[in-house]
Amino acid sequence: MSERERPHAFVVYVENKPGVLNRIASLFRRRGYNIESLTVGHTERSNVSRMTIVSSIGDGAAHRVEANIYKLVNVLSVEDVTQATTISRSLALVKVAAPEESRHRLMEIVRVFRARVVDLAPRSLIIEITGAEDKIHALVDVLRPFGILEMVRTGQVVMRRGAQERAEIRSPKPAEENPRRAEQKAGAEPRGANALVEADRPAGSV
Amino acid sequence: MTGAEIIWECLERLGVEHVFGYPGGAILPTYDALTKSRVHHVLVRHEQGATHMADGYARASGRVGVALATSGPGATNMVTGIATAMMDSSPIVCITGQVGSTVLGSDAFQEVDITGITLPITKHNYIVTRADEVAASLREAFHIAASDRPGPVLVDITKDAQLGSCEFDWDAAEPRDHREVPDFFPSAARLAEAAAVINESKRPVILAGHGIILSGAEEEVRRFAETADIPVALTLLGLGAFPASHPLNLGMMGMHGEAWVNQAIQESDLLIALGMRFDDRVTGKLNTYAQKAKKIHIEIDRAEIDKNVHVDVPLIGDLREILGRLLPAVRPARHSEWWSQVHSSQQDSAVRDIQNLPDNGHLYAAHVINDLWRETHGDAVIVTDVGQHQMWEAQYYHHEKPRSLITSGGLGTMGFALPAAIGAKFARPEAEVWVVAGDGGFQMTMPELATIVQEKLNVKIAIINNGYLGMVRQWQEFFYEGRYAGTPLLSPDYVKLAEAYGIPGLMVTQRSQVVPALHTSRFHAGPALIDFRVEQEDSVYPMVPAGADLHAMIRRPTPLVERPTDE
Numbered sequence: 001m002s003e004r005e006r007p008h009a010f011v012v013y014v015e016n017k018p019g020v021l022n023r024i025a026s027l028f029r030r031r032g033y034n035i036e037s038l039t040v041g042h043t044e045r046s047n048v049s050r051m052t053i054v055s056s057i058g059d060g061a062a063h064r065v066e067a068n069i070y071k072l073v074n075v076l077s078v079e080d081v082t083q084a085t086t087i088s089r090s091l092a093l094v095k096v097a098a099p100e101e102s103r104h105r106l107m108e109i110v111r112v113f114r115a116r117v118v119d120l121a122p123r124s125l126i127i128e129i130t131g132a133e134d135k136i137h138a139l140v141d142v143l144r145p146f147g148i149l150e151m152v153r154t155g156q157v158v159m160r161r162g163a164q165e166r167a168e169i170r171s172p173k174p175a176e177e178n179p180r181r182a183e184q185k186a187g188a189e190p191r192g193a194n195a196l197v198e199a200d201r202p203a204g205s206v
Numbered sequence: 207m208t209g210a211e212i213i214w215e216c217l218e219r220l221g222v223e224h225v226f227g228y229p230g231g232a233i234l235p236t237y238d239a240l241t242k243s244r245v246h247h248v249l250v251r252h253e254q255g256a257t258h259m260a261d262g263y264a265r266a267s268g269r270v271g272v273a274l275a276t277s278g279p280g281a282t283n284m285v286t287g288i289a290t291a292m293m294d295s296s297p298i299v300c301i302t303g304q305v306g307s308t309v310l311g312s313d314a315f316q317e318v319d320i321t322g323i324t325l326p327i328t329k330h331n332y333i334v335t336r337a338d339e340v341a342a343s344l345r346e347a348f349h350i351a352a353s354d355r356p357g358p359v360l361v362d363i364t365k366d367a368q369l370g371s372c373e374f375d376w377d378a379a380e381p382r383d384h385r386e387v388p389d390f391f392p393s394a395a396r397l398a399e400a401a402a403v404i405n406e407s408k409r410p411v412i413l414a415g416h417g418i419i420l421s422g423a424e425e426e427v428r429r430f431a432e433t434a435d436i437p438v439a440l441t442l443l444g445l446g447a448f449p450a451s452h453p454l455n456l457g458m459m460g461m462h463g464e465a466w467v468n469q470a471i472q473e474s475d476l477l478i479a480l481g482m483r484f485d486d487r488v489t490g491k492l493n494t495y496a497q498k499a500k501k502i503h504i505e506i507d508r509a510e511i512d513k514n515v516h517v518d519v520p521l522i523g524d525l526r527e528i529l530g531r532l533l534p535a536v537r538p539a540r541h542s543e544w545w546s547q548v549h550s551s552q553q554d555s556a557v558r559d560i561q562n563l564p565d566n567g568h569l570y571a572a573h574v575i576n577d578l579w580r581e582t583h584g585d586a587v588i589v590t591d592v593g594q595h596q597m598w599e600a601q602y603y604h605h606e607k608p609r610s611l612i613t614s615g616g617l618g619t620m621g622f623a624l625p626a627a628i629g630a631k632f633a634r635p636e637a638e639v640w641v642v643a644g645d646g647g648f649q650m651t652m653p654e655l656a657t658i659v660q661e662k663l664n665v666k667i668a669i670i671n672n673g674y675l676g677m678v679r680q681w682q683e684f685f686y687e688g689r690y691a692g693t694p695l696l697s698p699d700y701v702k703l704a705e706a707y708g709i710p711g712l713m714v715t716q717r718s719q720v721v722p723a724l725h726t727s728r729f730h731a732g733p734a735l736i737d738f739r740v741e742q743e744d745s746v747y748p749m750v751p752a753g754a755d756l757h758a759m760i761r762r763p764t765p766l767v768e769r770p771t772d773e
Binding site for chain 1: 321322325326329330333350507508509511512513
């Protein structure tokens with residue numbers, strides 16, 4: 001099954017327990033999928049961590065990976081946000097060779113890119129930049145001729161735009177009343193089950 | 207209470223009657239506490255056996271099977287059994303001892319990272335380092351093993367967690383579903399869409415899988431098939447989910463399914479897959495699989511949807527519940543044209559059937575299986591190993607009831623049969639339990655004969671002995687120009703071996719001896735073993751070569767090619 005590959009970003013909420021990262025990474029590893037970037041951090045809820053995982057895979061493969069991530073017991077929710085409207089950011093620190101004669105030009109570049117100089121040493125400086133991947137790529141390309149001594153980049157963090165927090169909190173379409181849920185009159189608001197099932201399948205998957 | 211006492215207290219409260227295990231250093235505190243427990247411990251001869259027994263127990267009963275082992279080699283010996291249970295969605299809980307939490311990661315004696323090792327082959331696993339975590343972990347482990355799509359769960363408990371003490375609070379240890387659960391259960395519109403597709407279909411086939419048995423949906427499936435007059439093809443693990451004698455039953459599909467069953471699948475305009483996963487042994491080449499058919503897939507595991515075969519209407523959830531919703535919308539139908547097409551493709555199958563050949567003095571495995579079916583009136587629980595005999599069993603033992611065939615399907619684990627049968631017998635002491643194993647697989651786990659004797663179990667054993675690793679030999683014959691590398695196999699004298707364990711043994715070399723031997727063994731009050739010396743180079747027909755089109759089957763040559771007898 002050869003599918004066209006493209007970067008897919010998964011947002012995964014997990015219980016903050018040992019081994020969870022291993023379990024998720026293992027799902028990619030056993031299928032031979034490379035993880036391009038992965039970030040993990042705390043969330044607004046205690047004991048819950050949020051991961052953003054980016055991997056270049058086909059749409060069908062992404063669908064299967066998502067379904068398999070969801071099966072993990074420590075996973076609270078997972079969403080492939082590739083087709084959603086999102087804000088995506090990563091951060092880079094770039095240590096550039098900065099002798100006296102090039103320092104002025106570097107400062108100019110920093111201003112244009114809305115980056116910051118966070119360290120200044122006699123022969124080098126460290127530039128911090130936050131932004132979408134392409135902006136960071138662009139800055140790195142411009143800095144390369146000056147001599148990049150060291151660089152560190154975080155992976156991407158991705159968040160949906162707008163008020164809705166997660167896919168699950170979408171309300172179901174009225175016409176798509178879930179028969180089982182309709183019977184359970186007590187309890188909380190249905191969590192958009194149908195919306196998720198319908199949205200669950202990538203268009204034109206294999 | 208100590209962590210060790212909590213383990214047994216929890217197992218008792220969880221309804222566990224039997225635990226299959228093997229003691230060792232890191233699990234000693236738990237074994238010490240066993241003396242105060244009502245749970246019956248079965249001493250196995252190898253930890254792999256313990257996991258297969260727990261698995262056989264689970265498959266025969268639908269309840270969670272439990273295996274117990276020490277750290278290090280005890281734990282690693284469980285790996286094959288855990289993977290077997292994982293592939294066949296069998297609910298087992300494996301409890302392993304672990305070195306003390308203070309020395310974890312120091313390469314202590316008999317230390318192994320068993321949670322790391324079993325991570326991809328368990329539904330979930332735990333490492334428990336404190337006594338006060340034992341109860342919650344075990345309760346959750348049982349819940350996870352048995353719920354949704356069942357599977358194995360491993361709980362690794364450090365020695366200090368077993369020795370430590372804490373207040374035991376059963377209620378506080380109740381598993382909590384902490385997830386924000388999106389309900390994937392199909393909407394009314396989705397169900398109506400499925401019903402419409404079924405009602406429009408002219409050439410439907412039901413693909414009946416293991417999920418029917420796991421869901422307990424046999425009755426719903428029967429009503430559904432009868433209402434809409436749909437032929438039912440079964441997977442290996444689905445055998446028993448739909449009565450073999452039912453007129454709508456086509457038989458087994460796939461690599462060694464009957465040719466007309468696969469033909470029906472290839473010509474159908476609608477496949478309704480019930481709790482099955484389109485395994486490669488079932489589909490053959492995916493590009494040519496059931497090209498004209500729409501697919502409805504009813505499956506509890508969302509990750510199975512679109513995995514191998516693109517599905518037009520996926521219905522995610524418990525099969526029994528979904529069929530219950532779907533049934534009222536399914537219109538009664540008669541598909542007489544489709545049925546005559548299906549029947550016409552049976553052609554000369556009966557002529558080629560080995561059952562209909564005259565007795566030429568040879569003993570064929572198929573005859574043995576068929577006679578076993580007749581003798582036991584199809585009522586026995588048959589536990590098979592893996593290989594040719596397994597396929598002959600599937601073809602010639604006609605299963606009417608669920609949980610009457612226990613076999614390793616997904617992983618194809620040789621050595622499964624004997625220990626799994628022990629577990630099955632503990633689960634259903636009233637049932638007649640037969641091991642059907644080849645001479646290869648039987649030799650992998652035959653030390654468990656001692657377990658049978660020690661536990662005074664009435665398990666019957668049929669060894670289909672052809673002197674080869676038969677299925678591999680068959681592949682060598684078909685695809686490797688008959689170069690039999692590594693497949694000729696020496697066996698001990700099984701009759702003497704059985705006698706050494708105090709089990710009566712019989713050897714059968716002729717077809718006429720089969721029924722008397724079965725009769726003698728069946729009416730013996732304890733375990734019995736029969737060594738069936740069958741035709742050495744017989745092959746399982748028909749066969750779809752791996753990766754070939756499902757309709758391109760190798761058929762049994764007709765008339766049967768004669769080979770000189772060794773007598």
